[in-house]
Amino acid sequence: MNDEREIALGGGGPGCRKRDPIVVARKVTRSFGGINAVDVDYLEVPRHKITALIGPNGAGKTTLFNLLTGFDTPDSGEWEYDGSPLAKVAAYKVARMGMVRTFQLTKVMGKLTVMENMRLGATNQPGESLAKALFKGIWGAREKEVTAQAEVLLAKFKLDTMRDEYAASLSGGQRKLLEMARALMVRPRLVMLDEPMAGVNPALTQSLLDHIKNLKAEGMTVLFVEHDMHMVRHIADWVVVMAEGRIVAEGPPSTVMKDQAVIDAYLGAHHDVDLGDSTGFERLEEELAHDDESVVGTAGEGLIGHTITELHGAGEPGPATVHAEEKKP
Amino acid sequence: MDFGNILINAFGELISPTTAAYALAALGLAVHFGYSGLLNFGQAGFMAVGAYGYAISTLTFGAPLPVAVLVALVSSVVFAIVLGIPTLRLRADYLAIVTIAAAEIVRYIVTTNGLTEVTGSANGLAAFEGSFYALNPFPQGVYNIGPLGMSERNLWIRVVAWTIVVLACLTVWLLMRSPWGRVLKGIREDENAVRALGKNVYAYKMQALVIGGILGSFAGIIFTLPRGAVQPANYATELTFFLYTCLLLGGMATVLGPVIGAMIFWVVLSLTQGLLYGAIEIGAITFLSNVQAGQLRYILVGVALMLLMVFRPQGVLGNKKELAFA
Known part of the structure; x- marks a missing residue:
């Protein structure tokens, strides 16, 4: 379209x-x-x-x-x-x-198979109502349709080989796929x-x-x-x-x-960096490294700011803290 | 020490109506906890509601048997709904707290002296089983099941109890293989995910709570009939924990697990009792009295459960693969 x-x-x-x-x-x-x-x-x-x-x-x-x-x-x-x-x-x-x-x-649903996870997503399954659940004759036909629908989707998402595995055995990425397919x-x-x-x-x-x-x-x-x-x-x-x-x-x-x-x-x-460009972030990082106000790339400060406690007593704000406050717009 | 007798007693426990009652109540817990993830610690309360519902409607209102059973079932349904309305929207642990408290409330209510007329207070109620035994089709006499001889009354209650167990297992099996059961298992795993797929999670949890409660109620009636008495002391919190023991022994999300679990529980209790008493009798154990030996049995059951959890955590019938990801 x-x-x-x-x-x-x-x-x-x-x-x-x-x-x-x-x-x-x-x-x-x-x-x-x-x-x-x-x-x-x-x-x-x-x-x-x-x-x-x-x-x-x-x-x-x-x-x-x-x-x-x-x-x-x-x-x-x-x-x-x-x-x-x-x-x-x-x-x-x-x-x-x-x-x-x-x-x-x-x-x-980790302890359900991949296929059961998929079937759970189906709508209009009469067998999901308690009264009809006892009789397979009522919901069996719909279950076949649901399974067929699920097979197609699983194949599309390359999960068809995992069909009968427990969902908990899937990798993180495969789970994302399963959730989307479901x-x-x-x-x-x-x-x-x-x-x-x-x-x-x-x-x-x-x-x-x-x-x-x-x-x-x-x-x-x-x-x-x-x-x-x-x-x-x-x-x-x-x-x-x-x-x-x-x-x-x-x-x-x-x-x-x-x-x-x-x-x-x-x-x-x-x-002044184009975010859509993959090299944009690298250039930005480079730029920040040369910036006096930025802590990125300056040795000693790092992310944990360990100089704060080393150089000054507790409660007294160190230069790094002041630095960070100044940086805020 | 008479090993033959000990074994016959153990076999007696295997098919006793109490074992059937435990199996039914544990099956109810399997529906609650094993399949739906509802942490019900008040199954003893459901059993009490069933037993008292049956006894009170028979004694106080002179209801015929079918009506009395119906009253028992309806009261457990009402009990389940009352418990479920405030708690099923909350996390699982809230239901656990509320059910354990509700079961105690039931027990204290039937113990109150103010209601002695109706509930018989701490002494409980008796002589309500007449209408049940009046239906007994077996003529008077002694019947043998294997090595075990019993009266026609004992045969009748066993036949009825185990028939109900079989029917209940069949129903639960049919339900759990259906798409309805699949939704329940989904809720056990992650209820928000199920909600995101358009299922009314609250309604499903309520249905599961009611079905497990009905099984508990049946268990209460079966538990109480062969005793000919219903007493509040029988429905204390430890009963719920024994039921959980049966459930874990057999396997949580299985249909036959609770039944096997209940059988193992009672057979082990009977065997250890027979062996300990026998050993005391012949002087092999001198440091224990019979009373202490009785207590020791429960300790042994606890040890057995611990060993089981270490070496076979999925229970006798459970699926090991399911636990690999826990």
Whole structure:
């Protein structure tokens, strides 16, 4: 599916309107203690597109995922999926509506086989109701369909050889694949992937990227969280950037990567590097090494700042601490 | 020391209605803990609810047998729902605390003097088994099962008890091989993942709690019928721990494990008792009295359980592979 029409109506920018949104969120907030983990004013996720949600650690990406899918309750706000309001809807109902997520910390049922994990994702299995469970005649036929569906997906994700192994025996990367394949068993319309590439080896990453692109081709909408800018640039049609709970920028990847707010969110003052470029980070590191205000690359300070206790008594702030405070914008 | 007699006694325990009751209650725990991951430490409470439900409806309200059994089952269902509503949304350990407390509450309620009219207080209730034995199809006489002779009443209760055990095992097996059972096992592994796949985790956990509770209730009735009495002291917390012993002996997520576990538990108790008493009798052991030997049996069961956990942690019937990843 090559829909080259503009995604946004009017100009891009935080909270801009989309031509065809599948999820619309308004004023969604969630705070833990005094920290505003999520404070999203307005967000639309475009339908049939791959949207990347990026941002530094602690930006509230996963919390936003949890809120949207009903795994956490917001302090305020409302959002709708495909026209139906979703606030205060239980997580399992959200999934049944076709909005299925995966988890950052992969969740597989370790003591079930890979195949059973997959079958668990199937919908409309009458045998899952207690009254019908006793009679195989009622659910046997559906079970065959489910198994066939699972075989196809497992083959696609190269897990077919592991079919009868316990899921606990899979490697970290294979678990990521299994979790994604299992989510697809639900036949979702919106797939929400929380860091799908984390811990997956580079060779597998490429095929995972292809899988995600295929999801779009099959008519699904994808929203995913990712740290690797390279990946994001490759597959995302739209990028939403979060920092400190807010959406600070959004737009097509090529534009967003050069956006001042994004650069600030990720890198502070050192912004004149192209993040989409794989050599960008190296150059940045080089640059920081020559910077008097940065601790990167200076011998003695390191990350643990051991000179603090060695040179000064307890309670007295050492030069390194002062240094760090000065550095903050 | 009469080894023949010791073995016959052990065989008697193998098929005794108490063993059947333990097997049923442990099967209920397998549904709760082994398959669904619900940490129920109040199975004794479910048994008490079943036993008292049956006895009270028979004695106080003169209910016929089917009604009395129905009352017992319905009360255990209500008990399960009352326990489940506040706790099943929370983590597993909360259910453990609530169930252990609830089982004690049940025991204290039936012990209160204020309710002596209905519950018989600490003395309990007796003489409610008439309607059960009235249904006995076996004519009067002595029946032999293997080397064991018994009256028609004892035969009748054994036949009924083990029939219920067989039916319960069959039902649990059918349920656990079904997609419904698969969802339960999924919940045991990770309930959020199951929730993310669109299953109503809360409802499944409640169903599992109720089914295990019903099995516990049946166990309570079977436990109490051959004794002809129901007493609160029988349903203390240690009963739950004996049931867990049976479950772990046999294998947690297995259907026949709890049955085998209950059999091993009672046979070992009977054998050690026979051997210890015999040894004391012939003077081979001089430092123990019969009472102390009785206590020692339970210590030996504990030691046996520890050895089992070290050398065969999956239980007799459990799948070793499942534990490799624990």
